[in-house]
Amino acid sequence: MRFASLTVVALGVLGFGAGLLWVWLAPRAQFTVTSADGGLEVVGGGLVDPELFMADDGVYVLLMAGLGLIAGLAVWSRSARRGVVALVGLALGMVVASVSAMQLGSLLGRPPSDEQLSTVGAVVTTALDLNMLAALAVGPFVAVLVQVVAAVVAGRDDLGRPGTDLVPVAEPAVAQAPAPSGVVAQARPAGPTIQE
Known part of the structure; x- marks a missing residue:
């Protein structure tokens, strides 16, 4: 149980690192404010909005x-x-990592403020956001898949843990009922008997 708890905490911290990487690697378009009412002009011919959203989600999926x-x-x-406890800790830890990476990325990649959008000549950057929430399941799915494949490859009931060598179970002896008192058991010949 302690190992599973430590796994959840460690993966939660690593999720923040993944969020920082997401902010750094995800493509974001820059715009110049051309009018006080929020008119924008693309700087350097960046990606259009649908491509940008797909690229942000794609980088997040690869990182997770x-x-x-x-x-x-x-x-x-x-x-x-x-074992099962470690597997549950791993899956839960990856859920925490996925959510923390998304939250940190969204916080650091927040959209421009109204003040920035009303300042003519200011260069603003598009927000970073996860548009496909199903991407949160990618990290836990891959982590659990690795465990399942490794367990199948191990091919042992004890999953290859040290000190848990399987001991073959002896076949139980069949007890014979004692003969009633006064009756002597006689051996019968094998095979069919012929009656006269």
Whole structure:
């Protein structure tokens, strides 16, 4: 249980790092304010809005898939801790990481203020936001998939944990009922008997 809790906390912290990477790597368009009523002009012919949204989501999905892959392999490498509790901790930790990365990215990549939009000549940058909320499931899915594939490849019921070598179970002995008192059991010959 302690290992699962530490996994959740560690992945939550790594989620903030993924959020910083998302802010740094995601493409964002810059505009120059051309009029006080919020008229904008694209600086340097950047991406149009739909392409920009897809690119932001794509960078986020790749970052979360990479973090899920690394986290899944790291948890599996702790061979003494393999099992259901570690798997639940990993999945929950990746959910926390995904949400914290999205929240930090949205906070640092917030849209321009009304004051910036009313200042003629100011250069403003588009907001960073996750438009496809299903992307939050990518990290946990990849992390759990790594665990499932590793368990299948391990091919052992104990998942390869040290000190848990399986001992073959002996077949239970079949007890024979004692013969009633005064009756002597006689051995019968094998095979069919011929009656006269």
